[in-house]
Every structure is written in C-alpha cells, then in structure tokens.
Amino acid sequence: MFTETLELGKLADPAEFREKLNIAGEDPTLLKEELRMMTLIRKAEEKIGDMINEGQIQCPCHLTIGQEAIAAGVARHLRKTDRAFGTHRSHGHYLAPGNSVHGLFAEILGKATGCSKGMGGSMHLYGGESGFVGSVPIVAGTVSMAVGGGLAAKMDNKQENGKNSWDVGVTYFGDGAAEEGSVHESLNFASVFKIPVLFVCENNLFSSHLHINYRQSNDLVSRFAMAHNVNYRVVDGNDVVAVAKATKELLDVARAGEGPGFLEVVTYRWRGHVGPREDIDVGLKRGEELQHWKLRDPIKRLFEALEAEGHMSEKDFAALNEDVATEVNKAWEQAEKDPYPETSQLLTAVYATPKGGH
Amino acid sequence: MTQYTYGTALREGFRHLLANHKDVFAIGQGLWSPWYVGSSMKDLDKEFGKDRVIDTPVSEAATTGLAAGSGLCNYRPIVIHPRMDFMVLAADPMVNQAAKWSHMLGGQAHPAVTIRGIINRGGQQGAQHSQALHSWYAHIPGLKVVMPATVADARDLLIASTLCDDPVLFIDDRWLYDQTDELPDSKDVSLHDIKPQVLREGSEITLVGAGHATLLNLKAAEMLKQGGLDAEVIDLRVINPLEYDTVVESVKKTGRLLVTDGSWETCGLAGEIIAGATERVPLNHFKCNPVRMSLPHAPAPTSGPLEEVYYYNEEDIVQRVHDMMNGRVKAKGPSSFEMTL
Structure with a gap:
C-alpha cells in the first residue's frame, strides 16, 4: 500500500501507530514470552548505558532501545539451524534467540566467559548454537555472508513430508547499509539463484547522525527489493505481531525454495548512534522527533494489548519487570567477577589451526 | 604417473576436491566459459553440475562475501577471481570478514573459504589487468596466502587450501600454465605439511x-x-x-x-x-x-x-x-x- 509513492508515509510519522497492538488470534503465552524478551533486551541495554556512564564499560556500544520488537518478532519464526548475521547494533538479535545476557555482559567487559570468549566486545557477538552466526560492525559486511548462509542451506536441501523445508540465512542491517553497493549485489544474487535468505532492513531513519532524507532519494528502502524482484513487506517495526506475521509470510516462501524475502521494519532508536546519550543535539530532526517516537513504544503497546484482552495486569507487568531486572543485575554481578582471557589467546585464536602454523 | 601442465594440474585439483568432498563447491565469474580460466577449470560444470560449479553475476564483493558465509556454514567454497585486479573489489569480505572472524569471535567461527586470485599479465594488458598483489594480502593476520610455482603444487596446494579450515588466498599465475610434469594420483593434502x-x-x-x-x-x-x-x-x-x-x-x-x-x-x-x-x-x-x-x-x-x-x-x-x-x-x-x- 506504500509502494506507489516509494515512501514510508505514515509509517515514518511518529504521531501514528501509538495505540495498543492488535493481538486478535495471537497466542497470549507466546506474546508474554516476547514481552519478557523485549523487556530483557531493554533492561540489559539500560544497564549497559548506566555502566558506560559509570565508567565500568569502555568498549563502544550501540544500543537498540526502542527497536526491541524487531529482534523478538523475527526470532519467533527462526530455527536453531538457521543462520542469522548481525551488525554493530545487535545485542537484541543476539539475545532474542535465547543467548545469555551474562554472555553479553561478560563479552562487553572483555571477559573470558563472554559469548566471544572476550575477543569481540559489543560489536562482535557469537551465538552459533542458537543460529546466530555472528555480528560485525562493517556496515553491510554481513549481508552477502547471510546470502552465503542461505546458499549453504539451499545445498543442504532439507526436506519435510516430501517438500522443501530449507533453513534460511538472515541478515539484519540498517537503512544506511542499503547505501552500500554489496547490498545490491546480494539482492540480485539472492533473487537470481532463489537463495533462502531474509533481508531484515531496520529502517530507523538515521545513519549515525544523518536522517534518511539527506541520504536517499526516497525513504522506502524496499524499492531496492522491488528492483531485484525480491518479495517484500513493509511494516511498523514497533509492532511485534506485525513483524512476526510478515516474517512468517516471507519465510514460508523462502523455506519452500521460491526465493528470498525483504522485510523492512520501520522504527526509531531512542539512544544515539553509539553510547547511552539520546543525542537530541546531534543531527537534524532528532530533537523534535524523539519524544514523539517514545509514544510508539513497542513494549508499552504490547502490554496494553495484553492488558485489554485480560491476559495480563499492571501487577503482572510490574512483577515481570522486577524479575527481569533481577536477572540482569545478577548477570552483571557475575560478569564483573569473571576472569579476563589468558594473554595467550591473543595469538591462538587467529587461525583454526594451532599456533597459526601450517 | 600422469602428464600434466600447470593448468591441467589445477583442473585435477578441482576434480579431486569435487569428486571426493561433497562440501566443496566452486563459484566465480566465467566458470561456464572457456575464456576466463583456460584449461584450469575446463568442463568442470559439465562433470559436476552447475549447482557446484557456479557462474555468477559481475559481483566480486557479494560473491566473495557469500562464499565466506557458506564457509561458516559447513561448506568449503572456492571463489575464483580470473584476474586479481578485480578481486580488489572483494577486499572487505577477505580482509575485514574472512580473515577476522576466528579471532574476533574467540576461535569459535572459521570461514573455510578459499579465494583463488589469478595473476594474468603481459600481452600489453596494462595497469588494471596485470597486478600481482600478494604482498598486500600476506600482510593480514588470519588470511593464509599460498603461491604454487610448480605443476605438483598447482594441484596439491589447491587441495590443501580448500581442505584447510582457515580462509586461504590461493594465487596462481598464467605465466606458469605451460610447465609440464608427471604426477602420481591425487590425494588429500594438509596445509600443515606445506613448507618452503x-x-x-x-x-x-x-x-x-x-x-x-x-x-x-x-x-x-x-x-x-x-x-x-x-x-x-x-x-x-x-x-x-x-x-x-x-x-x-x-x-x-x-x-x-x-x-x-x-x-x-x-x-x-x-x-x-x-x-x-x-x-x-x-x-x-x-x-x-x-x-x-x-x-x-x-x-x-x-x-x-x-x-x-x-x-x-x-x-x-x-x-x-x-x-x-x-x-x-x-x-x-x-x-x-x-x-x-
């Protein structure tokens, strides 16, 4: 419905989509789990923000607060055998498929117990057992790699009841990455070879400090999917139900071997490009917009829907928040106590083969 | 013993890998054409199918990146760049990605990808069709770089590179292709065992x-x-x-x-x-x-x-x-x- 103008229209208008979610026909148990996950992502990142402010964290952290529904909604339909690749802003993508918050904190602190053994920090996260192959900060760097994960899955040719039931590659990237050439190469390749891969474009309207209106001719990134004959959906990225529904529609096609999908999820990050500040003094538009976007809160809107349908009370939500806060604080305390890597790891991890020898 | 040229020895390396290792595939520009890679890959697509010998769009960056991604997902792709000059467009997936993943993810992820870059110079081709950039890439920790000089190594180092769990840049040179030698039957080779x-x-x-x-x-x-x-x-x-x-x-x-x-x-x-x-x-x-x-x-x-x-x-x-x-x-x-x- 937004395609004719190639513009996001009201999806990019913070005055829209503030009401509670439409959860008709949804499984309330699943939604409560997703509410908990989104709360965990937010509270973990609030903790990270606080610890940066206290000087406990030195490594650069890009926070996803405000965008939690995307990771939670996409993860609903992913398998542990799928191959998801992330970006510099991937704490949520890492946590959503079930990776530990302690592993995240320890990694950010450079501890041996971190999810990347203390070698990666916030921007290089590993969660291979969960299907999260890894995240890296080179913008668009993992987009083609996820196509490779999809090509591998196509070659695996998983079958169920005599039909294709392929695993998929998943690449999370932002609207800024869509300005990189390899994204277009990747879309073209995936389309021509019918690669089972889901391109998840988190369009938060900003690349670092610069609004999309100053970087692209139109704010609808899906126009590039159209150009390459890739199936696409454009949804409110702050609506976990809409994200999950669109994900499923695209993945059903991809798993059947009928081609890749492009999911454009429109959202807004509440914090700056990097670090805990809100950065309302950075760049154009942001100062006036942020307060409005906070009213399109993905967590609040889901809770209000669950409350309206009688699945959850204010008291339940308070208890959930307290429970998550306890989990987060315990994980942080443990990570703080954990040891740093042995210095020998500086050299032993360079190659798969021991000592870098032949 | 069988008589090979450097070029046909390369082809024998590909044949050995594709015949004996289901996780190996080859991907790159010109693989279905007789022009690009000469005798070194002739008719491999006919012998092993176009699903395992894949000709691609003109997309060095994405092709190399997706091979690195497949290399993280239980496959051993070989990416072919018929001219090393064009491989420069794939510097990010080689230098920033493949070379770094093991170290920055704590030794838990190893892109088992081989990148074949061909030096193809002389014949008045000029500045963008003649470069030998091996020193650039050999500077990078995490990216192994091999340069076969002999007919035997054309075959055996390709096999060793592909079977290695680390990313390897395999560089051959068209000026070596006419050498001849007799070789025993091909077998699996480990890059561990390859020394000067x-x-x-x-x-x-x-x-x-x-x-x-x-x-x-x-x-x-x-x-x-x-x-x-x-x-x-x-x-x-x-x-x-x-x-x-x-x-x-x-x-x-x-x-x-x-x-x-x-x-x-x-x-x-x-x-x-x-x-x-x-x-x-x-x-x-x-x-x-x-x-x-x-x-x-x-x-x-x-x-x-x-x-x-x-x-x-x-x-x-x-x-x-x-x-x-x-x-x-x-x-x-x-x-x-x-x-x-």
Whole structure:
C-alpha cells in the first residue's frame, strides 16, 4: 500500500501507530514470552548505558532501545539451524534467540566467559548454537555472508513430508547499509539463484547522525527489493505481531525454495548512534522527533494489548519487570567477577589451526 | 604417473576436491566459459553440475562475501577471481570478514573459504589487468596466502587450501600454465605439511621466490650452472604465515641472498624475506648485501617496448647474481623511486 509513492508515509510519522497492538488470534503465552524478551533486551541495554556512564564499560556500544520488537518478532519464526548475521547494533538479535545476557555482559567487559570468549566486545557477538552466526560492525559486511548462509542451506536441501523445508540465512542491517553497493549485489544474487535468505532492513531513519532524507532519494528502502524482484513487506517495526506475521509470510516462501524475502521494519532508536546519550543535539530532526517516537513504544503497546484482552495486569507487568531486572543485575554481578582471557589467546585464536602454523 | 601442465594440474585439483568432498563447491565469474580460466577449470560444470560449479553475476564483493558465509556454514567454497585486479573489489569480505572472524569471535567461527586470485599479465594488458598483489594480502593476520610455482603444487596446494579450515588466498599465475610434469594420483593434502622447499640445491647463492618468480629463479639457476655457478633455489609456497627456517639454513650455507618478486618493492614480499633472514642469520655469514629484484615503481604499461623493460627475466637475474658474486652491487641511494631498468 506504500509502494506507489516509494515512501514510508505514515509509517515514518511518529504521531501514528501509538495505540495498543492488535493481538486478535495471537497466542497470549507466546506474546508474554516476547514481552519478557523485549523487556530483557531493554533492561540489559539500560544497564549497559548506566555502566558506560559509570565508567565500568569502555568498549563502544550501540544500543537498540526502542527497536526491541524487531529482534523478538523475527526470532519467533527462526530455527536453531538457521543462520542469522548481525551488525554493530545487535545485542537484541543476539539475545532474542535465547543467548545469555551474562554472555553479553561478560563479552562487553572483555571477559573470558563472554559469548566471544572476550575477543569481540559489543560489536562482535557469537551465538552459533542458537543460529546466530555472528555480528560485525562493517556496515553491510554481513549481508552477502547471510546470502552465503542461505546458499549453504539451499545445498543442504532439507526436506519435510516430501517438500522443501530449507533453513534460511538472515541478515539484519540498517537503512544506511542499503547505501552500500554489496547490498545490491546480494539482492540480485539472492533473487537470481532463489537463495533462502531474509533481508531484515531496520529502517530507523538515521545513519549515525544523518536522517534518511539527506541520504536517499526516497525513504522506502524496499524499492531496492522491488528492483531485484525480491518479495517484500513493509511494516511498523514497533509492532511485534506485525513483524512476526510478515516474517512468517516471507519465510514460508523462502523455506519452500521460491526465493528470498525483504522485510523492512520501520522504527526509531531512542539512544544515539553509539553510547547511552539520546543525542537530541546531534543531527537534524532528532530533537523534535524523539519524544514523539517514545509514544510508539513497542513494549508499552504490547502490554496494553495484553492488558485489554485480560491476559495480563499492571501487577503482572510490574512483577515481570522486577524479575527481569533481577536477572540482569545478577548477570552483571557475575560478569564483573569473571576472569579476563589468558594473554595467550591473543595469538591462538587467529587461525583454526594451532599456533597459526601450517 | 600422469602428464600434466600447470593448468591441467589445477583442473585435477578441482576434480579431486569435487569428486571426493561433497562440501566443496566452486563459484566465480566465467566458470561456464572457456575464456576466463583456460584449461584450469575446463568442463568442470559439465562433470559436476552447475549447482557446484557456479557462474555468477559481475559481483566480486557479494560473491566473495557469500562464499565466506557458506564457509561458516559447513561448506568449503572456492571463489575464483580470473584476474586479481578485480578481486580488489572483494577486499572487505577477505580482509575485514574472512580473515577476522576466528579471532574476533574467540576461535569459535572459521570461514573455510578459499579465494583463488589469478595473476594474468603481459600481452600489453596494462595497469588494471596485470597486478600481482600478494604482498598486500600476506600482510593480514588470519588470511593464509599460498603461491604454487610448480605443476605438483598447482594441484596439491589447491587441495590443501580448500581442505584447510582457515580462509586461504590461493594465487596462481598464467605465466606458469605451460610447465609440464608427471604426477602420481591425487590425494588429500594438509596445509600443515606445506613448507618452503628447496627445488634445486646449490652452495654459492640462495635464490628465493614464490609463484612465477620461482620459475624465473629455476631458469636462471640452470643458466648459472652452465657458467659453473651453483645456485640454490627456494620456493616459498606459503607467504602467510611465513616460515623462515629453510631460507635461514640456506643463507647460512651460501652467504648470499637474492630474492626475486613479481611485484613492487615497497613494503613487498622481497623486502620481507630479506628482513626476516637478516634478523635470523648472523651477519658474519653474509658475503655480500642481500639483494631484491622487483618491478619498477610504476603501474604496468601497455606499450610493447615499455612492457618489455617492465618485466625482468631470467637473464636479468643471472646478471644480478654475477654482480653479487663480483662485488659489484652498490649500496642504494635514499629514494625508493630510484629504479633499475
């Protein structure tokens, strides 16, 4: 419905989509789990923000607060055998498929117990057992790699009841990455070879400090999917139900071997490009917009829907928040106590083969 | 024993891998065409299917990136860049991604990808169709770089690179393709076992090179032999990570070191070998200053007479060896732009 103008229209208008979610026909148990996950992502990142402010964290952290529904909604339909690749802003993508918050904190602190053994920090996260192959900060760097994960899955040719039931590659990237050439190469390749891969474009309207209106001719990134004959959906990225529904529609096609999908999820990050500040003094538009976007809160809107349908009370939500806060604080305390890597790891991890020898 | 050229030995390496390892596939531009990669991949698509020998759009970056991604997901892709110049477009997936994933994810993720970059020069092709960029890539921790010089290594190093769990840049040179040799049946080879090798023993000077430089060194050594001079020829084979033992032992014996390289001098392989050797060989072993031979500090020309001067040959190496033997090598001046044609 937004395609004719190639513009996001009201999806990019913070005055829209503030009401509670439409959860008709949804499984309330699943939604409560997703509410908990989104709360965990937010509270973990609030903790990270606080610890940066206290000087406990030195490594650069890009926070996803405000965008939690995307990771939670996409993860609903992913398998542990799928191959998801992330970006510099991937704490949520890492946590959503079930990776530990302690592993995240320890990694950010450079501890041996971190999810990347203390070698990666916030921007290089590993969660291979969960299907999260890894995240890296080179913008668009993992987009083609996820196509490779999809090509591998196509070659695996998983079958169920005599039909294709392929695993998929998943690449999370932002609207800024869509300005990189390899994204277009990747879309073209995936389309021509019918690669089972889901391109998840988190369009938060900003690349670092610069609004999309100053970087692209139109704010609808899906126009590039159209150009390459890739199936696409454009949804409110702050609506976990809409994200999950669109994900499923695209993945059903991809798993059947009928081609890749492009999911454009429109959202807004509440914090700056990097670090805990809100950065309302950075760049154009942001100062006036942020307060409005906070009213399109993905967590609040889901809770209000669950409350309206009688699945959850204010008291339940308070208890959930307290429970998550306890989990987060315990994980942080443990990570703080954990040891740093042995210095020998500086050299032993360079190659798969021991000592870098032949 | 079967007779191979360097080109058909490469093809035999691909055949062995595709026939015996289901996780191997080849991908790159021109793989279904007879033009791009010559005898080295002829009809592999017909023998193993177009799903495992994949011709691609003109997308070096994405093709290399997706191969690195497949290499993280239980496959062993070989990406082919028919000209190394175009491989520069794939620098991000090679340098930032494949080379880094193991280290930055704590040794838990290994992109088992082989990137084949072909040096394809001469014939007045000029600056963007002639580069030998091996030294650039050998600078990067995490990216192994191999340069087969012989017919046997064309096949066996391709097999070893592909079966290695680390990302490997495999560089072959079209100027090597016409060499012939007889080889035993192919078998799996481990890159662990590949070290620099002495291709020809000698006592008076050590000639070191990799890839096509090794072929020139062998030809020069043969000419020197005619003149009664006994040169040892060492083929490096793997230029990252570098192993110095073979070179060091040889220089201790001969006291003279000449390193030839098919690329430029500044921050290049030849300088690296000389530095590594002088750090390891006691100075009193050296009978003269080590010498390197490389290309003039200029892009490759197209004009025939200029091209002829640009690339040195085995006779130039012989001349330089005689200069070293006769104490005619002078200390260089201060500028790296000073060139000897």
